[in-house]
Amino acid sequence: MIEFKNVSASYDGELAVLNDVSFTVNDGDFVAFVGTNGAGKSTTMRLANGLLKPTAGEVLVDGVPTTALKTSELARRIGFLFQNPDRQICCNTVREELLFGFKALGEEGPAAEARVDAIIERFGFDATAEPYLLNRGTRQLLALASIIVLAPPTIILDEPTTGLDFRECVKVMEVVRELNEGGTTVVMVCHDMEVVGDFARRVIAMTAGRVVADGATFDVLRDGRVLKEAHILPPQVTEVSLMLGREEGCPRAVAAANTVPQMVQALAAARGVEATTVEVEAIG
Numbered sequence: 302m303i304e305f306k307n308v309s310a311s312y313d314g315e316l317a318v319l320n321d322v323s324f325t326v327n328d329g330d331f332v333a334f335v336g337t338n339g340a341g342k343s344t345t346m347r348l349a350n351g352l353l354k355p356t357a358g359e360v361l362v363d364g365v366p367t368t369a370l371k372t373s374e375l376a377r378r379i380g381f382l383f384q385n386p387d388r389q390i391c392c393n394t395v396r397e398e399l400l401f402g403f404k405a406l407g408e409e410g411p412a413a414e415a416r417v418d419a420i421i422e423r424f425g426f427d428a429t430a431e432p433y434l435l436n437r438g439t440r441q442l443l444a445l446a447s448i449i450v451l452a453p454p455t456i457i458l459d460e461p462t463t464g465l466d467f468r469e470c471v472k473v474m475e476v477v478r479e480l481n482e483g484g485t486t487v488v489m490v491c492h493d494m495e496v497v498g499d500f501a502r503r504v505i506a507m508t509a510g511r512v513v514a515d516g517a518t519f520d521v522l523r524d525g526r527v528l529k530e531a532h533i534l535p536p537q538v539t540e541v542s543l544m545l546g547r548e549e550g551c552p553r554a555v556a557a558a559n560t561v562p563q564m565v566q567a568l569a570a571a572r573g574v575e576a577t578t579v580e581v582e583a584i585g
């Protein structure tokens with residue numbers, strides 16, 4: 302669990318870049334932080350993993366203030382994926398890279414080797430490959446794998462899909478979804494509202510160092526005030542649904558649709574025809 306209690310923060314000790322921010326991320330949550338550039342999302346992530354200390358208020362991880370936790374203790378509780386995998390990758394082979402975290406924590410040994418072997422198999426990595434020669438998507442997967450091999454209960458992802466093509470993005474996010482389904486708490490910063498809509502169950506929107514909304518994903522992404530204040534656009538289907546919803550006599554299901562299958566089914570029902578599962582899956 303991560304708790305922010307009236308947290309303010311500054312990089313230079315003078316200018317506050319975060320102002321009185323409070324929220325709680327519960328175990329098992331899948332939360333996306335959204336908002337325009339400079340809103341304070343990455344700063345919030347740095348505070349959550351102890352890279353930055355608050356100038357006011359408290360950041361607690363599992364009930365303990367980050368100021369009282371050693372870096373190694375925080376690293377065991379929270380895995381952090383940087384936006385650029387190349388900031389994370391430092392070894393000569395994929396296998397060494399995956400073992401690096403265990404070495405840093407002084408936890409080398411047969412158990413660590415077995416976990417690395419399992420993750421190499423799960424991701425289909427070439428253990429001897431040189432990380433810097435891998436393509437961008439595979440480097441991002443390797444950076445993610447090098448965190449999850451340590452099995453932290455929480456992972457923080459700073460813009461995990463930036464710079465990835467659609468297929469790479471889906472691959473990375475499916476891994477993240479699977480982790481969350483297995484109980485890992487996921488916190489991510491994300492500019493891509495399609496990804497947010499597809500994967501996050503909760504959204505925290507920020508503007509100018511403040512939280513302007515915190516709620517279920519589509520409650521936040523359908524709220525006109527929040528969209529305006531946080532300078533975000535909803536996923537395209539939600540936007541269409543919001544537009545159609547303003548038309549007189551629009552069926553309620555159309556006005557509430559957030560996914561392609563929901564929209565297809567709502568439109569088919571409105572026309573009195575049946576949308577078969579096959580059609581829905583093909584379009585979705």
Ligand SMILES: Nc1ncnc2c1ncn2[C@@H]1O[C@H](COP(=O)(O)OP(=O)(O)OP(=O)(O)O)[C@@H](O)[C@H]1O
Nearest residue numbers: 312313318336337338339340341342343344345490
């Ligand atoms: N290392 C730093 N030193 C000084 N100021 C910083 C530093 N990093 C961020 N800032 C400032 O803090 C404020 C919040 O930045 P932050 O990176 O947290 O926003 P963000 O919402 O993550 O933006 P983006 O989406 O562009 O990454 C901005 O005014 C930014 O200029």
